[in-house]
Every structure is written in C-alpha cells, then in structure tokens.
Amino acid sequence: MKQDIDWSKLGFHYTETEYIVRAACHNGVWEEPYATTDKYLHLHVSATSLQYGQEAFEGLKAFRGVDGKIRIFRWRENARRMARSAEGLYMTPVPEELFGRAIRLALEKNMDFVPPYGTGATLYFRPLLIGTTPRLGVGPGRDFEFVVIPSPIGPYYPGKFHCTTFIVNRHVDRAAPLGTGQFKVGGNYASSFRATEPAHAQGMDCIFLDAKYHRYIDECSAANFIGIKGNEYLTPRSTAILPSITNNSLMTLARERGMKVTRRHIRLEELAEMSECAACGTACVISPIDKVIDPEHDKTYSFGKEPGPILTELYHALRDIQFGRAEDKHGWCEIVS
Ligand SMILES: Cc1ncc(COP(=O)(O)O)c(C=O)c1O
Secondary structure, eight states, rough: OOGGGOGOOOSSSSSOOOOEEEEEEEEEEEEOOOOEEEEOOOOOTTTTHHHHOOOEOOOOOEEOOHHHEEEEEEEHHHHHHHHHHHHHTOOOOOOHHHHHHHHHHHTTTTTGSSSOTSSEEEEEEEEEEEEBOOSSSSOOEEEEEEEEEEEEEEESSSSSOOOOOEEEEESSOOOOOTTTSSSHHHHHHHHHHHHHHHHHHHEEEEEEOOOOSOEEEEEETBEEEEEETTTTEEEEOOOOOOOOOHHHHHHHHOOOOOOOEEEEOOGGGGGGOOOOOEEEEEEEEEEEEEEEEEGGEEEEEOOOOOOHHHHHHHHHHHHHHHHHHHHTTTOOOOOOE
8 A cells, every 4th residue: 555655665666556447448439437446357268358469558657746746748649659559459549538538537546656756756657458359260359448557666767867788689579560569569578578588687678670681770678769979869760669759759859959860770880880879768768878789799889887968968858847847848748736
C-alpha cells in the first residue's frame, strides 16, 4: 500500500496501485472505461492475444510539478500511436478521447500514488490493448479489452545522470523493415529478449541494426537512438523503429536551440564522427552512451564516461517542462489538478 512506499527507493519496477481502469469493445463498439481494484482478467484460453499475439501497449507518465500540480505528458501522442498499433494488428482502435478519459480516471483513482515532487519519481501508465475473442483458426478477433495499469516508478537515474554501455547485436533482428517495428506490440519485445537478456546480464543494453543490411542503426531495445555530430542532432530514419514521442520532443527542443535536426540512415561506423550519443524514451528521457561495442568487428566507439553537454542540456530542458519548472510553450502537458 502507498504508505509503505519509499519514494526515494523506487526503481523502474511495477508497484501495484489501488485501481486499474478497464474498458471492453465488442464488434467495434467501446464501452465507457471504469475503475476496478481487480487486477485479473477472466480471459478465454483461446483469446487472439494469447494465440496470435494480438496485443499492443503504450507507456506515458504523470509528473507532480514544482507547483504541486500534476502534469500528464503528451497523452494524445500515445493515444494516436496506440491507434496505429491497433490498426497494424487488425484491432479496433481505442478512440482518442476514450483513451484520455481512461488515463485521467486512472490518475484520479490513484492520486495518492503520484510521487511527491523532488523525488524524481513519477506515475507511469501502461495502457494495454488485447484481443479477447476465442479463436483457433488463424485470424484476428472482434473483441478487445483496454486496460490502463498505473505504477509509481523511480527516476531512471537515481542520483547522477550517467552513461550506459551498448552492444551491437547482429545475431538477432528486432523487427523486419516492413514488419511490426513501427508499432508498439508485445511480439517485438518478446523477439528481442534473445539479445537484450544476455546484454543486461553484462550490465549493457542493445543496439539493433537494420534487419536487411545489418549496416544502419535502427534503435535500442526500448528506446530510439540519437547522435550528435557538430551542431547536428541525428536520428535514424527506418520503417522498423517505433516513432518515439520523447525523440520527437527532443528534436523540437534541439531546433529551438539552433541545432540542425536530421532524420536519415545512419551507418554504424558514423559513430566515430559523433561527439555524443544516447538512447531516448519515456523511461529515461535520455540515456547517454559511453561506449558502443561491436564485438563481431572487434571495434569499440567511445564517447567519454560523462554525459556530453548537448544531451545534458536537452535532458534538463525536457525534465524542466515535465516538472513545471519551465514554460510549456508547446502545450505538451495536460494539467490535471
Ligand atoms: C522500441 C522502442 N523505441 C522507442 C521507445 C521510446 O518511445 P517513447 O519516447 O514514446 O517512450 C520505446 C518506448 O516506448 C520503445 O519501446
């Protein structure tokens, strides 16, 4: 229960809150979301989510700001991305406004689980969409369940903003060029475990290359890639990567700071010409990289042990908006209370 939570010790792990929010869809019609304390689904063993991976999810956060107000960051972008994932897997998309109502309800019912300002912790929401129609013949279902699972999570960097080492994996492809990499669906993550688990066991994370040529950087296991070359913010163009909302926000902030922002194919060897690079996503905002190890080519690209100045500035700029310390010029935050 919340009184047992030591906010300063929270990591990026699931901490159960009192309520989740649920809504069902049958034959294209969504019911209104409702809150429940029951965290279990009564799911048919032949549900299309279990049989054929008809499942999509999202991840977004609410922040308690310096002024005590709670801000939900860019939830409409998550709603739109989830709708694209749903369409990609032949599911009935959750309407954008219903998605918003479900997130707000999940927040209102779990207000006490929004971590206090100053702890760096936030309330994370995991929206989940699953196919529930029983089927054995291969094909999509017509019934779906939408769930919002809240969880307070700790700051990605307790203490100091620091670097992580990444390893290139040429033995596992995360997603095919015309596959589901652009969607946030469970199958992409299950298929990466063969690469990510051994990397994590060595205290590292993975960089995946494009699956066709194994030449260009695609993305990291659960984050986009960013490189800094002179005054240029570089990020991969690929049909196999997830369009990151954090990356999109950072690109705007980089442009505002006079940087050139380029999205294009990035050869792995181009790392040698970059002064800084990082992974970016909701969980970490920016995860600076100290080294990229390419074991097959016996090569290591080094960027120094400390986060570089440009990515550090962008990290703080985005955190300041999320925690209400800087003006939200782009209207990214919805203030809830
Ligand atoms: C594969 C992948 N790429 C990128 C991201 C970053 O996306 P966002 O910034 O919207 O969290 C995530 C996390 O959601 C991810 O899982």
